[in-house]
Amino acid sequence: MTRSKAVIPKEWVTHKTKIPKGTIPSSFTMTAAELRAREINSWSEKLFQDNVISLATGFGYILIYHTHDSRRSQPGFPDLVLVNPRTKRVLFRELKSAKGVISKEQQQWADGLRKAGADHAFWYPKDWVSERIHNDLRGAANA
Template sequence: MLEKPFQTRVIQLAKFHGFELVYHTHNSQRSAPGFPDLVMVSTRHKRILYRELKRTVGKVTADQQSWLDALEAAGQDVGIWRPADLLSGRIVAELRTGPATACH
């Protein structure tokens, strides 16, 4: 699955599962490198998710891992999602309840 359709589907699922706000930087050229692809906010469920989206074989960069590690150390819900996670149901499960274990 290509990254754009994968991202579109994840955003649709997030909104369906009660995340009122979903942020994605469309042009990151002038932004700090490595910030996660999506920030999803549910005020109803009092949750914020930070997720990096990767293709099946895509690798997390050092800058991306630094952001994920720092956010996790600050108590945030972070993770990496791949198309296989969509097929396995992991993404929907985490949107509903949160991760069962560390995601990266």
Template structure:
């Protein structure tokens, strides 16, 4: 996501941050799914009505058959918090060797989402 011109009184980076902080989960998810398809994840699963599914299961399961990769990702807004059930699922999946984690809108800006879709490790710059 890019902001073509700075928000008044902000630099371009600050403007992007304002937009990403305000991003709701649905537009964020739509963007992630488009990026995933672009990077070869031809299969994606998302429970449309989480009230009828097991509590805490990650929002997305992305499958790239060509690369033999599966990603489990919980999507959260910039201020969203993980529930205990979500933490349990993510910890359980990673303990079994699965690639599971959390993405937030800011991860689009930092490049983390794309790096992880490409199978690259991501180190947050400090």
């Protein structure tokens, strides 16, 4: 669905005039899903990681490794190693903020782990919204 830009009457722009009730253009409104997606995309990497760990625990990942101080670890090593002994799954995940950029070292680790047959991926907050993270943790097909 494409939204057109709202035209705000000039008289509304001054600090003296309040916007009359019931006159906010429909293009300014957001659905609950859009509002939630916006909130999730503003998560810090720390909050994102905390939420992922909580979700992973709920899916039975009882062994979870994350580096507390990346300055003392191998550059580019993934943020999380998630192990679920019940489902016999091991996931290597690099978490990025909505604006996060993949470093050269992170890409090298990703390529090496994938070539060795490991399940590696980069996760962004948008992947929480799309439920990709949930599907990956569940082991759903096409996750």
